[in-house]
Amino acid sequence: MLTEKIERSKEIIAAALEQAKGAMATFSGGKDSLVLLHLIRTVQGGKIAIPVLNIDTGVKFPEIYRFIDKMRRLWGFNLVRENNIGAIPPEEIGRDQVQCCYRLKTVPLKRALEKYRVSHLFTAIRRDEHPARAGEDYISPREDHIRVQPLLHFTREDIWAYIRLHHLPYCSLYDRGYVSLGCRPCTSPAGSGEAERSGRAAAKERAMPDLRQLGYF
Numbered sequence: 001m002l003t004e005k006i007e008r009s010k011e012i013i014a015a016a017l018e019q020a021k022g023a024m025a026t027f028s029g030g031k032d033s034l035v036l037l038h039l040i041r042t043v044q045g046g047k048i049a050i051p052v053l054n055i056d057t058g059v060k061f062p063e064i065y066r067f068i069d070k071m072r073r074l075w076g077f078n079l080v081r082e083n084n085i086g087a088i089p090p091e092e093i094g095r096d097q098v099q100c101c102y103r104l105k106t107v108p109l110k111r112a113l114e115k116y117r118v119s120h121l122f123t124a125i126r127r128d129e130h131p132a133r134a135g136e137d138y139i140s141p142r143e144d145h146i147r148v149q150p151l152l153h154f155t156r157e158d159i160w161a162y163i164r165l166h167h168l169p170y171c172s173l174y175d176r177g178y179v180s181l182g183c184r185p186c187t188s189p190a191g192s193g194e195a196e197r198s199g200r201a202a203a204k205e206r207a208m209p210d211l212r213q214l215g216y217f
């Protein structure tokens, strides 16, 4: 039942917020982190009181940038943007995916964690997204901080049901066939019957690197 799943997520969020000395949420502009922010907003009484991190690779879709700004205005949260733009020459972006993801995503993420002294980082990953995420726990200690992953038990359908239930706005790319939003060079729409992340890196017909291994999400 969705109601029970929502309650479970709220409990995880509330407990982590209570323990955290430096909590931070993540928002990619995607549907899952949208739900994460809404849940945090609910737990915090209608206002997101912790900073919200967006890692800007510089090659996201314009629709994503616009949607992030729209939500920032609507919900009035403190959006913190971090980037490492320029670390990869434009013509090489997406070519060596491990290097590209590491420099454009992991490096700025690590920098943000240090800069903002983050003890607990809230992410919106789900177990059903990918086999690599199936074994994840709600609370996942890393080298220097703790990942809080309150949406692990949500399915893709749960996310959309939540968005409909609360009449949340969402990024327009989802209505144009995109099911998982990454960087422009490595994302294409997925066919309707395909796995959720099949459009990621499909533009290059390659598998995404293991981002967990790279210290990303």
Ligand SMILES: Nc1ncnc2c1ncn2[C@@H]1O[C@H](COP(=O)(O)OS(=O)(=O)O)[C@@H](OP(=O)(O)O)[C@H]1O
Residues within 6 Å of the ligand: 026, 027, 028, 029, 030, 031, 032, 033, 034, 053, 054, 055, 056, 057, 122, 123, 124, 125, 181, 182, 211, 216, 217
């Ligand atoms: N660029 C950026 N900025 C801030 N937060 C981010 C970013 N990329 C990933 N995330 C967080 O990780 C969640 C899962 O996203 P992805 O499956 O796209 O992750 S990954 O890029 O493949 O590692 C993601 O949720 P959704 O993107 O909504 O699914 C966020 O909680």
